[in-house]
Structures are given as C-alpha cells and as structure tokens.
Amino acid sequence: FWFALIKIVAIITLILVGVAMVVTGFHAPNGNVASFSNIWSHGGMFPHGLDGFLAGFQIAIFAFVGIEIVGTTAAETQDPEKNLPKAINSIPIRIILFYVLALTMVMSVTPWDQIIPKESPFVQLFKLAGISTAAIVMNLVVLTSVMSSMNSGVFSTSRMLFGLAKEKQAPSVFAKLSSAAVPTIGLVVSCFFLAGGALLQYFVPDTVEAFTLASTFTTILFVSVWIVIMYAYVKYRKTRPELHAKSIYKMPGGVGMAYLVMAFFLSTLYILSLEHDTFQSLIVSPIWLVILAIGYVYLKRKNAK
16 A cells, blocks of 8 residues: 555656646756647657557556456455445546556656656656656655565465465465465465566666566466456356346446457457567467466366366
C-alpha cells in the first residue's frame, strides 16, 4: 500500500508540474518550449508509421503484467462481490490518470525524439523544471515502484504455487504454511528466481537492451497466462453454467468476447516478431512453455498412480 501510495503521489505531482510548465510556456535550456503541440509537431502522431505504433505494443502490454492479481486476491478479499467489481471498474480511470495523462505531460515538455532512453522521463521532466531535489526523489520513487511491482509479484507467485500444490499440480512442499499462514517455501523460490533475473544485466551490459529482452520475455509469458485464463473461462461457462447464472458480475460479451481477447493476444505475438530485439525473446520463450508442459505431464501421471 505504501509503495503504491508513494508512486501515485509522485505521478500526480509530475502531472501537475507538467501542466504548470505547459501553461507558463516553460523554455528549456536547449530552446524547447513546453507545449501540447510537441506531441504532434515532431513528425506527426505516428512518425514511424504503423510499424512504430505496433512496436509500442510490447511495452504497453508489459505495463499491465500482474493485472490478473485482482482475481487472485478474491479468496483473501473481504466482501469480494462488492470490492472486486469496484476495483476492476476503476482500472480504466487509473489507466487514463497514470498512463495517458503522465505520458501526455512528459511528451508535452520534452518532444518524444529528445527523450533519453537510459534515463527516466519523469526524472528528466523535473530536471528541466530546475527542481534537482525532486529529480533525486523521483529516482527513489522509481525504486519504490520497482519494489512495489516485486512485492505484488512474489505475493501472487507464492500464492499461485500454494494453490497448485493444494490441487496436486505442483510439489506438495509448496502447500506448507508458516505459523503466520504464509506459503514460505513458495516465497523463497519466488525471490530466488527474482534475484536470478538480475544476472541478465551482467550478460547484457546495455541497460535498454536488457530491459527490452526481459520485458518482452515477460510479456510473452503473461500473454500465454491470459490466454489460458480466457480458455478456462470458456470451459467454466460450458461445465458450470449454474454458477455463471448466479454471478452478479459477468464479463461483457461472454464467450464471444473471450475468443476475441484470445485472438488479440495471439496477434500480439506476431507483432513481437516485427522488431529484432523483441523477436529474440519470442524465439526463446517456447523453452519455458515446454518445461511447464513436461512438468504438467509428469505430475498428471504421478497423480494418476
């Protein structure tokens, strides 16, 4: 909660500072003037055409990795029939506030073609505003943002391993809880793999390239997860129609929407093949899926005995 709150306050502050810079016609040291026209005056809205637009899908999808945690927390949420719809329905508002408005202000102050990829655009904005202290604070906010993401990641992963173990689809050791009802083994394993991911920076010294590879690989894996979730929904509708009929919060479009969403996710895999750096992760990702398939078959045979 506190990590998320720090991030939210920082983004709202950035938006307000950006608005002030645009309204006052702020002049940057390099001669740029803060203006909404910077969004479309440097080569147009899509300066690299459709290919440039599609290339943005990778990082856009990556930004929503973990959104399924909303469903994962249903079992631990007080009054889920009331709180879950409220949380889900607020997501579009959060997207507009924390993504659309924030990016609009960043690109209004600094034209997109002058943003330094290796530095946080939020930090750059505060530096231009002459608020050096705020720029330092924003670096700390970026770190807390990463920690917030890691926190939700290890939470969902450890809980998922616990759930799979209870269903005998993962080693039984993951079903053990500590005295505080925490799946400790799953938590430790999650942290181990998380720390292992840091080694990527050692093998790929270029920060931007390393981040692109990691984020693309994560995007591909979660697209697979989301497709499975949609398929599970279709199976649920067919096998438990009585439960669906009782639900007070149904998915708009039902089964048809589920297939449409799956088609969209499959099309994103094709989009990832268009860029060289994202294509590298695309051709490697099936290895993990094969490992999962082997583990599934092994456990299924073991449980059948």
